Amino acid sequence: MEKRLYCLCSMLIGIAVACHSQRIEVSRQTIKGDFDNDKREDWLTVVCKTHYEKGEEDPKTWYFSEITVEGKLVLGNRKTLHFTDSESLDAVIGGELSYFSPHPGIIVRAFREPHGSTVTITYDYYLYNIALHDWYRYKIATYDQATWEEASVAFEYCNKAQKPLVGSKSRRHSTAQPDPMLPKSPLKYLRQLNERKWYPKYYYDFVSCIEVLNQVDKKIGRKAIEKLVKHLKPHNSTWAHYIVSNYLNRNMRY
Structure with missing residues (x-):
């Protein structure tokens, strides 16, 4: 009996330590747009959680761990879709993850990493496919400003393997798609x-x-x-x- 109580107490202590060694900050974002290009207003609601962990050498200091996202798409035809997303963070510099729709049928995922007074931002462009009822990443743009005087912009076009926004089934394309933007x-x-x-x-x-x-x-x-x-x-x-x-x-x- 005493041994069982000891094990149970040990487990409870372990859970408490794990909870106290992690911290989560929650933010929410809602954007409107014509995400599926049907000329009806859609909604995208995002719950973004920034995870922190205590340092092993300095337990008083919190370090960035990752960002996790729970997203809900409410389309004009009353269909609701859910997706999850995540991004590992540099322990010191952290980062921000957001979404917006600059053009009908397109959702852009923006991941921003600050570097003191400079910044790196990666934009993932997802284009809606009416046959598959999903958005597929067709382009990646990266803005990198290493110093106040130096900046660069690079583009990558996903012509072969395209990652979906909803679900995990990738799509393959042998040729480049016309970019509506x-x-x-x-x-x-x-x-x-x-x-x-x-x-x-x-x-x-x-x-x-x-x-x-x-x-x-x-x-x-x-x-x-x-x-x-x-x-x-x-x-x-x-x-x-x-x-x-x-x-x-x-x-x-x-």
Whole structure:
């Protein structure tokens, strides 16, 4: 009897220690959009949990562990879908996970990792497939700012294996899919932005702008690119320098 009580007490103590060595912060996010491209309003509700663990050497210090997400999609046709998501975190720098819908039929997953005064953000683009009733990752964009003066943008296009947002069954594609977010005439689109004296103000704006510039012929679109730099330079010299270095003469003074 005493042995059984001792074992039970040991188990309870172990559970208590495990609970006290972990901490969870909960946040919620709700976004609206036309996620399935049927011209009816949909809702995406996300419960995001940031997990912390105590350090082994310094039990008074909490360290980031991971982010877990429970998501619910409520579509305009009254169908409800659920998904889970997670991201491991650097113990010191942590991170944030969020979602938004910049275009009908598309959901973007944004994972942000701060590095002191700089940041790395990964955007996963999920495109709705009407036949499979799911969203599949077709593009990944990464913004990486290592210092105040240095930034980079990289794109990866998922043409072969595409990860779903709901469920775990991947989809394979042998050819690239048309991207509904890209303008049909990138140069014309860039000129229209210049007419409005537009310039990217946020990280996502800049990433989208760079992808448009990737579609523009550098020689034919030189003047339009120069005008964009002129509008951008007073507001963000790092981004202006990146455009000059990659889309204009590298020795050009701006």
